[in-house]
Amino acid sequence: MNAPAAAKRRLIVAITGASGAIYGVRLLETLRRLGGVETHLLVSAAGWLNIQHELDLDKAAVHALADVVHNPRDVGASIASGSFATEGMIVAPCSMRTLASVAHGLSDNLITRAADVVLKERRRLVLLVRETPFNLAHLRNMTAVTEMGGVIFPPLPAFYHKPASIDEMVDHTVARVVDLLGVAQPVAAAWQGMRGETD
Numbered sequence: 001m002n003a004p005a006a007a008k009r010r011l012i013v014a015i016t017g018a019s020g021a022i023y024g025v026r027l028l029e030t031l032r033r034l035g036g037v038e039t040h041l042l043v044s045a046a047g048w049l050n051i052q053h054e055l056d057l058d059k060a061a062v063h064a065l066a067d068v069v070h071n072p073r074d075v076g077a078s079i080a081s082g083s084f085a086t087e088g089m090i091v092a093p094c095s096m097r098t099l100a101s102v103a104h105g106l107s108d109n110l111i112t113r114a115a116d117v118v119l120k121e122r123r124r125l126v127l128l129v130r131e132t133p134f135n136l137a138h139l140r141n142m143t144a145v146t147e148m149g150g151v152i153f154p155p156l157p158a159f160y161h162k163p164a165s166i167d168e169m170v171d172h173t174v175a176r177v178v179d180l181l182g183v184a185q186p187v188a189a190a191w192q193g194m195r196g197e198t199d
């Protein structure tokens with residue numbers, strides 16, 4: 001008898017209504033290119049607003065980047081249960097509303113329910129939070145998620161790799177996120193150290 005084929009690793013990707021929809025879209029494109037991961041996509045209503053405004057993409061184009069698409073209202077979906085095995089979840093970008101809901105365990109839609117499940121099952125949760133400046137509620141909510149084992153990953157651009165374009169900045173952040181999720185071979189170029197005059 002043949003051994004059963006190894007199950008594909010599943011990853012939940014949510015796009016919520018913060019600025020930076022490009023991060024979620026580029027992540028889906030990158031995961032598809034790397035292969036080996038079954039992506040489960042969720043986009044909030046405000047997420048769609050930002051996708052249209054910032055990227056000029058329609059729903060069909062974004063849905064086509066994922067393997068499975070869920071409606072955030074469908075709280076009975078597979079990913080609402082811990083019995084459905086996933087590697088974890090990334091919210092890119094993550095609004096302060098979704099952050100607050102996750103921090104307080106509200107599970108008020110499928111996005112925040114899936115994040116709640118990922119935390120309770122001790123799987124990887126990464127939130128690309130985007131707001132500036134932060135108020136105390138934002139900071140406290142980020143602390144709460146960190147205390148529960150989630151990773152707060154604001155998509156702050158780095159300059160040490162000398163990006164020549166916005167695309168290169170986005171790609172660098174997405175590569176770091178993919179590495180953090182551990183679902184593919186490392187894609188971000190490792191810093192090799194530098195020698196410079198410090199005194």
Ligand SMILES: Cc1cc2nc3c(=O)[nH]c(=O)nc-3n(C[C@H](O)[C@H](O)[C@H](O)COP(=O)(O)O)c2cc1C
Binds near residue numbers: 015016053
């Ligand atoms: C164009 C636009 C840009 C927004 N940018 C942000 C943002 O950067 N960060 C944030 O927390 N909320 C932002 N918001 C507000 C959220 O979209 C709003 O709080 C919404 O209720 C979030 O819902 P969601 O978490 O279900 O996506 C923005 C809204 C719009 C329409």
